[in-house]
Amino acid sequence: MAKGRLFEILYYLIDKKETTANELAEYFEVSVRTIYRDLDRLLVAGIPIITKQGSKGGVSLDKSYVLDKTLLDNHEQEQILLALQSLSSLQLDEYSDLFQRMKNIFQKESHDWIEVDFTSWHQNKEMNDKFNLLKTVIFKHQIISFEYINAHGDKSYRTVFPIKIFFKANAWYLQAYQSDKDVYRTYKLSRMNEICLHEDYFDLHKLTNIPQVLEYHEDVKKIDVILKFQKYLGSFVYDEFPYHDITEDNDGYLVKTSVPNHQWLLSFLLSFGKGIEIIEPLELKQEYVKEIQDILNIYN
Structure with missing residues (x-):
């Protein structure tokens, strides 16, 4: 038992x-x-x-x-409290209340060890509200529609069965089933707008072959790059690239990695100002120089 x-x-x-x-x-x-x-x-x-x-x-x-x-040993009590505290930190009010009740039952003090804020430093509480809304419809198995902006900036309207929210690579995503195309898709929460709740509900148990491995595909090819960064950009380099792709020397940092060849790649590189130099590939270097010239033409 x-x-x-x-x-x-x-x-x-x-x-x-x-x-x-x-x-x-x-x-x-x-x-x-x-x-x-x-x-x-x-x-x-x-x-x-x-x-x-x-x-x-x-x-x-x-x-x-x-x-x-x-009824539960000391370790099991602590594990329950840790799990409930983690859930309550995710803006889940019902778990915050349950956490307090279980803490009183076990007569244990707890250290406030975790806090989650879904907004960035320049955002308002919009992401928190979006998370709470999606959490509610997932538990209710309620169908939703929303406007979505893909990696190329194209807008489309999606109707989905929301299944799960997950966090990966500094961003929140929604895993959902898109019935009109009979596919499971992953959507970045920050690109979801105008979420509408339907009066219809779906039966989660009737969904088959739900992917166990959470993946996010932008259908964009990657290119190998070698980038050189000035010393003063060290914190940004380690924020953006895997540790094993970075070589440090007295002059700064050399990064050898693969990056998605998005339309925003040039904008990303430009954000480092004069602190970055593109070593390879040559095609990217030429595109970068042309982008700088186009920017200069705007102000001439």
């Missing part, structure tokens, strides 16, 4: 006050016989469970009962 289900049944009873064996069996996806065995184990452990037979019968806890923290 998994100790985890015993604790879940106990918390379910604390939360619901009263239920039935059939309801517990359906909720935990086990047989009614298994639920009765679980209840017997809780009784043996000293949990005052009350069962009543008949049409008005049910399963409940003694009203005066307070959760015995010895």
Whole structure:
């Protein structure tokens, strides 16, 4: 018997006050016989469970009962609190409340070790609001539509079944199923606008072959580059490139890496001003010089 289900049944009873064996069996996806065995184990452990037979019968806890923290050892209590604190830091208010309740039950102090803010230094709370909205529709299995801007700046309107939010490479993404094309896609949250909620819902269990590996494709080829950066740009270099692609010397930093050949690549390189020099490839160097000349022509 998994100790985890015993604790879940106990918390379910604390939360619901009263239920039935059939309801517990359906909720935990086990047989009614298994639920009765679980209840017997809780009784043996000293949990005052009350069962009543008949049409008005049910399963409940003694009203005066307070959760015995010895049901879980000290390490398990700490792991539960750490998990709940992580969730509450992700702007999930319901977990913040649950975290406080469980902390009181376990009678433990906690260190405020994590905080998450989805906005950048120059943004307002728009990303926080977007995250909360998507979190809600994911839990409800609600269909949404939104305007999306791809890597080339093209706008399109998407209707999807939202499945999961994930964080990777300094950005938040939504994994979703796009029914009109029968594909799973990943969308960058910062490029999603005008999110609209539909009145329709989808059955998550009917979705098949959901990708387990989260990927994000822009359908843009990569090119190999060698870039030289001045010493004063050290912090930016290590922010933007993998450590193993960077060679440091007295003059600065030499970066050998592969980058997406996006339309914004030149703008990215220009952001380093005179502190960068393109060593290879020659074609990129020529495009860079032309871009600088075009910029100068605007002001001449």
